Amino acid sequence: MTTSNPAENIADSAKTNYPVVAGWTQLNGHTYVRSSPEWGANTGLIVGSEKALVIDTGGGPRQAKELVAAVREITDLPLTLANTHAHYDHLFGNAYFRNHEGVMDIWAHHSVVRDLLESGLLQRKFVRGVEPEMEKAEGLDTEIDYPNRLLEETPVDLDLGGVTATLFFLGRAHSEGDMLVGADGVLFAGDIVEEGGHPSFEDSFPHEWQRVLGKIIAIDELYPIVVPGHGQPVDMDFVRMQFHKLRQGIRVCEAAIHEASTDYTKAIPVLPYGPLQSRHLLQRLKKTTARAASSED
Numbered sequence: 001m002t003t004s005n006p007a008e009n010i011a012d013s014a015k016t017n018y019p020v021v022a023g024w025t026q027l028n029g030h031t032y033v034r035s036s037p038e039w040g041a042n043t044g045l046i047v048g049s050e051k052a053l054v055i056d057t058g059g060g061p062r063q064a065k066e067l068v069a070a071v072r073e074i075t076d077l078p079l080t081l082a083n084t085h086a087h088y089d090h091l092f093g094n095a096y097f098r099n100h101e102g103v104m105d106i107w108a109h110h111s112v113v114r115d116l117l118e119s120g121l122l123q124r125k126f127v128r129g130v131e132p133e134m135e136k137a138e139g140l141d142t143e144i145d146y147p148n149r150l151l152e153e154t155p156v157d158l159d160l161g162g163v164t165a166t167l168f169f170l171g172r173a174h175s176e177g178d179m180l181v182g183a184d185g186v187l188f189a190g191d192i193v194e195e196g197g198h199p200s201f202e203d204s205f206p207h208e209w210q211r212v213l214g215k216i217i218a219i220d221e222l223y224p225i226v227v228p229g230h231g232q233p234v235d236m237d238f239v240r241m242q243f244h245k246l247r248q249g250i251r252v253c254e255a256a257i258h259e260a261s262t263d264y265t266k267a268i269p270v271l272p273y274g275p276l277q278s279r280h281l282l283q284r285l286k287k288t289t290a291r292a293a294s295s296e297d
């Protein structure tokens with residue numbers, strides 16, 4: 001159903017200069033990435049000598065089944081899962097992995113469980129057309145499987161045998177609980193970094209997101225390769241560009257919000273994002289500004 005076109009793979013490989021192995025873009029000796037055909041959401045794979053870590057599991061059992069088959073083309077090792085954040089396209093495949101691969105540990109930021117308890121039902125409607133069973137919560141492997149290993153403030157090192165994956169949190173950004181995974185010079189950034197499309201601001205904390213991007217840039221020597229939540233792998237120059245764009249976006253929004261006599265949505269056409277993302281950015285900043293003003297009273 002979603003078999004990728006070999007010709008496309010060759011083109012992608014040439015563009016990024018990485019080899020493609022069994023549908024995965026191989027970033028180095030231990031790390032791989034592949035995108036879902038429907039949303040371009042990236043799943044990462046880090047393979048050690050004893051275990052493998054899968055980063056993000058797709059939007060339901062259909063995508064997860066394909067991911068598991070793809071993982072098994074690369075490795076037979078036991079799997080641990082990591083969810084970068086609490087959005088459907090990154091973790092609704094957890095149950096399939098747990099039920100079919102005997103996965104014991106699913107790592108995520110500690111806020112993800114609460115977020116899913118609150119929003120899981122609502123998020124099911126976003127998989128419409130791609131994961132019909134998941135949307136209706138009907139059939140096998142459609143339960144929302146909550147992470148059971150929770151990241152707090154201290155980074156966690158997972159020894160996979162010959163390679164260590166470091167799970168860490170740099171602050172709220174695209175969502176309340178964006179977890180990063182770094183290994184062997186590759187940083188899996190989740191939706192903190194977006195390539196090939198605009199960042200999504202619905203659940204975001206724009207000021208904190210800008211600070212998080214600054215912190216990622218500060219560790220550029222550790223991670224020359226950055227894997228976005230969606231799109232092609234990028235380098236730190238791309239992250240720097242996203243940082244400056246967000247800073248500019250926040251400035252334009254705040255100027256518009258502070259002009260009390262102006263309809264602040266007039267800023268939308270001059271923002272560096274699409275109309276929908278710009279509207280969400282304005283709404284999130286308006287909320288933050290209102291909260292800051294009321295706490296000054």
Ligand SMILES: [Zn+2]
Pocket residue numbers: 085087174191200229
């Ligand atoms: Zn997201």
